[in-house]
Amino acid sequence: MNDYISRLHAAIVNKRTAALVGIDPRWDQLPAPVIAAAQQRHPENGLLTRAAAYEDFSCRLIDIVAPLVPAIKPQAAFFEELGPAGTSALCRVIRRARDAGLLVICDAKRGDIGSTATAYAKAYLAGEDPDAAPFAADALTVNPYLGRDTLQPFVNTAQQRGGGIYVLVRTSNPGAGDFQDLTHQATPVFQHVAQAVEQLGQQTRSGGDYGIVGAVVGATYPRELADLRRQMPHVPFLVPGYGSQGGDAAAVAAAFDSKGLGALVNSSRGINFAFRQLPFAETHSEDQWEAAIETATLQMITDLAQGTPCGNLVSPSQQSTQD
C-alpha cells in the first residue's frame, strides 16, 4: 500500500503544482446552460434537478482541471443540502475525480467520539482503494474540538487504508479567533491544537518528512501561517483563503518547504465561477464558463509557481533529464 502523503507528493510533483481546486456548486452561481440542461432532464425543478446540475457542473469542472492539478476538494455541505439526491451526486463526483487520476479531499469537517468517529472515517476515507468507502475520498477534513481521542479513529482508518486527514487548526473566517485565539499559558488554543497535530504527523510518518495527518490553516493570517509551518514541520498543510477570500501567493508562500512540498493551496469560488468575476468576466461570457475555469486554474498555477516555493517543483521527466 502507498500511504497518502507519498501519493499526494507524487501527484504534486507530477503536475508541478500544489493548486487544489475546490468544488463548491451553488445553485445561484451555476452557469445558465448547466441549469437549463438539468431542468430539461428533470422538469419538476426540485432537488433532483439541482442534484443533476451539481453533478454535471462538478464533472465538467473535474474534466477540465484533471490534467492541470493534483487534487480536488468537494464541499460536502452543498451536496447534503439536496438530501440523498445530493449525497448520491457527491459519490459519483468523487468517483469521477478518482477515475480521472485526481486525489480527492472531502471537505466535510466531521468530528465525533469513539465508534461514531470510526463510522464517519469509514464513510469518507477510502484511501488508496476507491471501493473501500461509499464517499470514496483519499482524505477528509476533521474538527478537533472534541479532543485528541476523537482524532485517533480517523487516523487509524486513514493508516489502514492509505488515506489522510486534515485537522482544522486555524480557519480563515472573520470570527476564527473567538475560541481559536484564547490563550492558555501565553499560547493560543489553535497552537495547542497544532501541537497535537504535529505529534500525530510525526507518529504517522513512514520514512519521509511528513505524516498523513495534515492541518487546515487559513491564508488570511500570513504571519501565523509561517509560525505554524515552523511548529508543525511534519504536517502537510491545506490552505484555504486564496483567491476569493483575499489571500495571494505571497500570503501562502510560508506554507511550503523549500522543495515546494508540504502544502496544498485551495481556490473554490475563484475557479468554479471565474466567468462571473473580474478579470475573467471581461473575456469570458456565461457560455464560456468552462474556458474561464481553465484560464483561472492556469493563472493560479502560474501565480503559485512565481510567488511560492512551488516554482521549485521538478517533475520526474525533468529530473531524469537532469540526471
Next chain:
Amino acid sequence: MNDYISRLHAAIVNKRTAALVGIDPRWDQLPAPVIAAAQQRHPENGLLTRAAAYEDFSCRLIDIVAPLVPAIKPQAAFFEELGPAGTSALCRVIRRARDAGLLVICDAKRGDIGSTATAYAKAYLAGEDPDAAPFAADALTVNPYLGRDTLQPFVNTAQQRGGGIYVLVRTSNPGAGDFQDLTHQATPVFQHVAQAVEQLGQQTRSGGDYGIVGAVVGATYPRELADLRRQMPHVPFLVPGYGSQGGDAAAVAAAFDSKGLGALVNSSRGINFAFRQLPFAETHSEDQWEAAIETATLQMITDLAQGTPCGNLVSPSQQSTQD
C-alpha cells in the same frame, strides 16, 4: 409559527419526561431477526442490506418509544457510513419519527463557515415544517470551534423555520478536556463557548425562559454540569452520557430547572441494545429486543422522574384537574 423551545417544552410536558432516545444503529449490535429480514430482502449482503436493516430497526424503535418520550436523536454517522443508501434511510427514519409525533434532533455535529454553514442548516433544519429540509429534523447539533460567526447561519435558519440548534460545549468523552479545558484568564475554553451560547440563548428567546440555541453538556462531569446550568440560564441542555457512558439520574439532575424543564437527557446504546445488556439481558432474549427497548425506556423515565426535577413535570390534563 411555533418556535422550537415552545414545541419542545410542550412535548416534554405532554409526555411528562425529558428522556431522549438516541438512534444508533450498529451492524454488529443489531438483533439477529432484523439482520435476517434485511438479508432476505437484499441477499447481496451489501450496503443496501445494511441500510434496510438500519431503517427497519430504527422505525420499530420509533414506534415503541413514540408514546413514551418527547424526542429522538438519530446519529448521522452510522447512516452516512452506508453512503447514499444510508442517507436515504436517515431521511425516512426522521420522517417516520415526525409522523409519529416525535421531535427529532439530528446528531450530525456540523460546522463550517458562512454560506457553507447555511447549506448545512438548510439540509438538516426543517424546523416546524418537515417539508422544509431533506433531512427534516427539528434541531441539529453544531460544533463551535470555527467561531461565533459560523454559528449564526444555523441560528438564522433555525429562527426562520421554528427549529433549534445544540452547540457542543462540553463533551462526554475521556479526552474532552484536551482543548475544552485549556484556561484563558482562569476560565476554561468550554466556558467561553458557554458564554457565547448563553448570549445566543438570550437573543433567541421569545417570551419564555429559554431561547432556541441549546448546549450539549456531558453527564460525565456532574459538577461542571451544575456550573454550566448557572452560567447558561436561557439555554436548553442536551445531556449525553446517561446510561452506557456511566451517568445516572443524580449526575444529570443539575441540568434541569425546578419545573423539570430546560434539559433533555439522552440514552442511545442502553436503550437500542438493551437486550444485550444487564439487567435486561437476563429477562429478554434476542427475539424480545423490542420488549427490552420498551422496558429500558420505561426504567429510564422512572429513574429520571425519581432522581431529577423531571418528577415535577405536570401534564396538561393534570393541570386542568388541579385548576
